[in-house]
Amino acid sequence: MTILNESGIPDVLPPLHAVNNLARRLPDVLVVVAGTQAEAHLVECLPAAPSPNLPPSRRNPRVIFAVLDPDDPPRQGLLASRIVESAAGLRGTHLVLLVAGRTAEPLGVDAAFEARLVARKLGLPVEVVNPDAPHEVSGILSTDLEDSVLAVLVNLCPKRKTSDLVEAASPAKRGGLFGGLLGRGAEAPDSDDGRPVVLLGGTFSSGTAQVLATELSRAGVEVAGSVPSSGIGELPPLGEGTVVAVMDPNLTSAAGVAERRGATVVKTLMPVGVDGTARFVQDVAEEAGTRTSEVVRARSAWEDLDVLRNRIRGKRIFFTGDTGFEIPLARFLADAGAVVLEVGAPRLDRRFLAAELQALGPDVDVVVSPDYRGQTNRIDESRPDVVISSPGLHLPLVARGHLCRSPRDFLEAGLYGYGGARNILELLVRTLERAETLDSLNL
Amino acid sequence: MKLLRGVYEGPQSYGILRVAASIRGIHALLRALPGESYFRTLYAARERTGEMAPVTLSPLRGGPDDSMAPGNLARDLSGVLRRHPKTEVVILARSEASLLSGESIPTTLPEVEGTGRTPGLVTFPWERPGMRETEAAELALEDLIRARMQDGLERSPYPTVNIFGPPIFGPGAAAEYAEAERLLEMVGVEVNARVPLGANTTDLGRLPRAWANVLLYREVGESATLYLQDEFGMPRVTTPMIGAAGTGALLRSVGELCQLDPKSVQRTIWAELARTAKLPWYARLEPPETFQNRKVAIFGDFTYPLGLGYALAREVGLEVTACGTYLTHLERDFLFHANTFTEEAFVEEDTEEVAVRIEAAKPDLVIGTHLEVDVANSLGVPYLPLCSPVTDRPFVGRPLMGYAGSSVLADELDVVLREKSTEPAVEAGIQWTDEALQEAAAVPLFLRGRARRLAEERARRQGSGEVTREIFLESRS
Numbered sequence: 016m017t018i019l020n021e022s023g024i025p026d027v028l029p030p031l032h033a034v035n036n037l038a039r040r041l042p043d044v045l046v047v048v049a050g051t052q053a054e055a056h057l058v059e060c061l062p063a064a065p066s067p068n069l070p071p072s073r074r075n076p077r078v079i080f081a082v083l084d085p086d087d088p089p090r091q092g093l094l095a096s097r098i099v100e101s102a103a104g105l106r107g108t109h110l111v112l113l114v115a116g117r118t119a120e121p122l123g124v125d126a127a128f129e130a131r132l133v134a135r136k137l138g139l140p141v142e143v144v145n146p147d148a149p150h151e152v153s154g155i156l157s158t159d160l161e162d163s164v165l166a167v168l169v170n171l172c173p174k175r176k177t178s179d180l181v182e183a184a185s186p187a188k189r190g191g192l193f194g195g196l197l198g199r200g201a202e203a204p205d206s207d208d209g210r211p212v213v214l215l216g217g218t219f220s221s222g223t224a225q226v227l228a229t230e231l232s233r234a235g236v237e238v239a240g241s242v243p244s245s246g247i248g249e250l251p252p253l254g255e256g257t258v259v260a261v262m263d264p265n266l267t268s269a270a271g272v273a274e275r276r277g278a279t280v281v282k283t284l285m286p287v288g289v290d291g292t293a294r295f296v297q298d299v300a301e302e303a304g305t306r307t308s309e310v311v312r313a314r315s316a317w318e319d320l321d322v323l324r325n326r327i328r329g330k331r332i333f334f335t336g337d338t339g340f341e342i343p344l345a346r347f348l349a350d351a352g353a354v355v356l357e358v359g360a361p362r363l364d365r366r367f368l369a370a371e372l373q374a375l376g377p378d379v380d381v382v383v384s385p386d387y388r389g390q391t392n393r394i395d396e397s398r399p400d401v402v403i404s405s406p407g408l409h410l411p412l413v414a415r416g417h418l419c420r421s422p423r424d425f426l427e428a429g430l431y432g433y434g435g436a437r438n439i440l441e442l443l444v445r446t447l448e449r450a451e452t453l454d455s456l457n458l
Numbered sequence: 459m460k461l462l463r464g465v466y467e468g469p470q471s472y473g474i475l476r477v478a479a480s481i482r483g484i485h486a487l488l489r490a491l492p493g494e495s496y497f498r499t500l501y502a503a504r505e506r507t508g509e510m511a512p513v514t515l516s517p518l519r520g521g522p523d524d525s526m527a528p529g530n531l532a533r534d535l536s537g538v539l540r541r542h543p544k545t546e547v548v549i550l551a552r553s554e555a556s557l558l559s560g561e562s563i564p565t566t567l568p569e570v571e572g573t574g575r576t577p578g579l580v581t582f583p584w585e586r587p588g589m590r591e592t593e594a595a596e597l598a599l600e601d602l603i604r605a606r607m608q609d610g611l612e613r614s615p616y617p618t619v620n621i622f623g624p625p626i627f628g629p630g631a632a633a634e635y636a637e638a639e640r641l642l643e644m645v646g647v648e649v650n651a652r653v654p655l656g657a658n659t660t661d662l663g664r665l666p667r668a669w670a671n672v673l674l675y676r677e678v679g680e681s682a683t684l685y686l687q688d689e690f691g692m693p694r695v696t697t698p699m700i701g702a703a704g705t706g707a708l709l710r711s712v713g714e715l716c717q718l719d720p721k722s723v724q725r726t727i728w729a730e731l732a733r734t735a736k737l738p739w740y741a742r743l744e745p746p747e748t749f750q751n752r753k754v755a756i757f758g759d760f761t762y763p764l765g766l767g768y769a770l771a772r773e774v775g776l777e778v779t780a781c782g783t784y785l786t787h788l789e790r791d792f793l794f795h796a797n798t799f800t801e802e803a804f805v806e807e808d809t810e811e812v813a814v815r816i817e818a819a820k821p822d823l824v825i826g827t828h829l830e831v832d833v834a835n836s837l838g839v840p841y842l843p844l845c846s847p848v849t850d851r852p853f854v855g856r857p858l859m860g861y862a863g864s865s866v867l868a869d870e871l872d873v874v875l876r877e878k879s880t881e882p883a884v885e886a887g888i889q890w891t892d893e894a895l896q897e898a899a900a901v902p903l904f905l906r907g908r909a910r911r912l913a914e915e916r917a918r919r920q921g922s923g924e925v926t927r928e929i930f931l932e933s934r935s
Contacts, residue, residue, distance in 0.1 A: 022515075022526065022527035022528075023527070023528065024492075024515050024517065024528050025492075026498070026499075027492065028496070028499060029492075029493040029494065029495070029496050030493055030495060032496070047461075049586065051469065051554045051587060052465055052467065052468065052469045052588070052590065053468065053469035053471070053472075053494065053553065053554045055462065055464070055465040056465050056467070056468035056469060056472065056591075057494070057496055059464055059465055060500060060847075060849070061496055061499065063498065074463065074464055074829075074832065076463070076902050076905055078463070079462070079463060080460055080461070080462045080463070080464070080465065081459060081460075081461055081462075082459065082460050082461075082462055082465065084459060084460075084588055085554075085558070085586070085587035085588035086588055087459075089459040093459060094459065097459070097461045098461075100461075101461055102900075103900050104900040104901055104902055105902070106934065116493070117491055117493070117494075117555045118554055118555060118558060118587075121558040121559075122558070122587075146493060147491060147493050148931050155492050155493055243759070304558075384527075387540065389571075401554075405502070406499045406502070407498045407499040407502060408502075409502065410502035410503065410506060410508050411502060411508050411509065411510045413508060414507070414508020414509070415508070
């Protein structure tokens with residue numbers, strides 16, 4: 016594996032575009048985007064995930080734009096009182112996310128202050144999210160907003176106190192009078208003094224936490240919950256003694272917050288692909304206090320995929336990079352026999368992705384902050400079989416005769432676990448087959 | 459500060475880029491944060507031609523400028539020339555973040571290496587944060603024309619006109635130009651240039667060759683045509699070319715300005731009315747009951763709501779019970795024209811307030827932008843997305859202007875008006891308690907109509923004669 020830095024302009028969808036999608040994924044959250052016309056317009060008209068070819072997503076009543084007037088900065092507290100008014104019309108709100116980016120501050124909005132004000136008036140948690148927040152490593156990914164929102168959610172998880180740990184150790188005391196009757200089911204996982212596991216990620220493909228929880232429970236690890244959960248009220252306790260298993264390669268800040276809260280973040284592969292899932296389950300189980308071996312299961316999973324692997328063996332794949340998911344995807348596809356020509360990484364946190372980078376095959380080039388024009392030229396020269404392309408390059412590349420898929424299509428298909436490995440290969444095979452059918456037409 | 463659920467217009471940089479990307483030979487350098495540059499993606503998704511937008515990002519960076527990575531404005535400008543050597547004009551557009559940062563911008567360009575040629579650089583000193591897309595597009599077009607203007611041009615020996623139409627991203631923008639050109643050529647007038655969509659940078663400098671300017675889309679062409687009128691004495695035609703009457707009026711004015719034989723112009727119009735224009739035919743074929751007491755609410759930019767409102771009120775015979783625009787800077791003009799066919803003309807840029815106005819108009823049909831679909835759904839009435847901005851991206855652009863456009867309009871109306879709404883307008887017998895009304899008042903406006911209907915349905919199902927707070931809340935959960 017070689018890492019090059021092109022210092023170019025990567026083709027990345029602005030992170031802010033994810034607002035509508037996040038609001039749909041988190042149904043009890045009210046999202047207020049504070050900024051100028053530009054921000055509101057961006058959310059309004061950018062095609063949402065999964066595919067660059069789709070029209071903008073339907074408007075969500077839980078997304079509101081606070082459009083600031085540069086000539087007339089709002090007085091302090093005005094934004095807060097407006098948010099309170101609109102929150103009153105939406106029932107079942109359990110969290111208000113105030114998305115305040117690049118323009119809010121220069122236009123005189125103290126987002127943290129307004130958030131505190133709203134929180135006091137509504138009695139709800141109100142958190143500020145900055146979609147343009149600089150990361151430790153420079154560059155942006157189109158999934159950055161998801162990362163920041165998950166970081167907020169991690170912070171909202173109830174704290175696991177040391178006293179809980181002590182209590183958990185003496186089950187007789189717990190639950191008071193009814194402990195014996197009601198508490199039994201809940202005690203089972205605690206009894207083998209394993210540490211609770213919380214899954215972090217999987218925002219854009221629903222039901223993924225379930226898939227991995229099943230996989231882990233097969234290995235004898237009970238999953239205490241996941242972030243994001245189905246509701247703010249259902250966030251699992253997270254703190255000292257919790258094992259956090261990160262599912263997505265883009266969640267650097269969310270993982271950082273979990274670590275700062277005292278949880279143990281497992282440093283392992285992402286649960287993408289067969290080997291990724293196997294290592295993930297093994298390492299998470301070990302951290303949680305259970306020894307397990309996934310060798311047999313991984314071997315049989317690989318065997319199951321034989322037919323599909325034969326179809327993609329030797330196919331040349333180019334990742335332009337956009338979501339950050341390209342690295343685990345490339346790792347799996349290279350293992351499965353495809354030839355990965357290049358993986359674009361608009362941002363690459365080498366420390367966070369150390370395990371992934373190590374597992375990446377020796378022939379794979381990672382290009383950090385790639386230039387989209389350079390990439391286009393390299394794609395034209397090397398003529399890959401499939402380009403996993405960012406939205407801005409999708410149509411131009413298709414027009415030049417390349418076969419393209421969006422990395423978001425993989426997310427949507429569900430790429431986690433052993434089943435996800437099959438989904439990934441199937442999606443790719445389907446793409447190739449369809450292209451062959453169309454190419455064989457005599458037009 | 460306003461709390462909105464959607465916006466009609468983009469920021470000023472977006473308007474400038476729309477104009478720039480419409481004209482060949484222009485390359486735009488956008489000074490913005492990396493998270494602000496979505497024009498290229500949008501261009502690919504909207505245009506679907508596979509071309510890359512002629513826009514390059516010059517990322518605004520916070521830190522010290524010590525690397526050779528993009529971000530240094532002067533270097534990025536020469537980078538544009540290096541990568542796109544055929545560029546005639548480079549324009550510099552700035553995002554709001556760039557404007558708010560207060561950085562200074564260069565005003566000259568270096569020459570293209572080895573050629574000794576220096577493309578023109580056009581900057582827009584009037585850019586300021588908070589400015590809207592349409593206004594900026596209008597000013598940018600004027601500036602571009604001024605910058606390219608050539609001296610000593612002679613008027614063409616035969617009658618020609620310039621067409622000032624919509625910029626890219628209108629679903630049928632190119633089709634509007636084509637229809638206008640078809641009709642003008644039919645009456646014997648050649649088109650000198652299509653501006654901005656389809657022009658090249660040389661065309662911009664040769665506009666005064668034409669005898670007149672035909673202003674199809676005032677939103678973007680207004681100040682450019684006024685400049686040409688003041689500077690070169692070029693007359694302009696501003697009648698919206700929508701509906702058969704509007705199109706006829708426009709062709710007659712052009713004929714007059716180009717000194718054509720009025721009888722021959724009229725013959726062309728009659729021929730077109732017999733062959734192409736189906737709106738008058740549709741209006742005559744349908745029984746009057748189809749249109750009687752049918753109300754329509756129209757909302758959009760400037761040209762389309764006015765043109766459609768006039769055509770629907772006069773040529774079709776619908777009652778226009780609301781007609782609005784979001785272009786606040788054109789308020790006076792809009793109200794002046796809209797008041798000729800409706801009592802309820804309004805200017806509003808808040809989607810919620812627009813929903814209120816449309817709801818109050820009790821329409822049987824909503825014609826609007828893609829943002830009006832919710833209010834139409836909540837009222838349970840048909841909806842036609844005919845005013846910009848719309849998100850439809852048809853592969854075949856269909857005009858709404860000219861005689862062909864009038865037929866498109868007739869087809870659209872035929873589909874939505876055929877079925878007389880069977881639902882009684884007012885649900886008799888269902889009362890609302892005060893508490894329920896209070897709850898309903900808290901629902902976002904564009905969802906309220908639907909919420910009200912659901913609650914009344916629930917009350918009926920439960921056999922209750924009134925909607926109580928409980929019923930309302932249950933129907934919402």
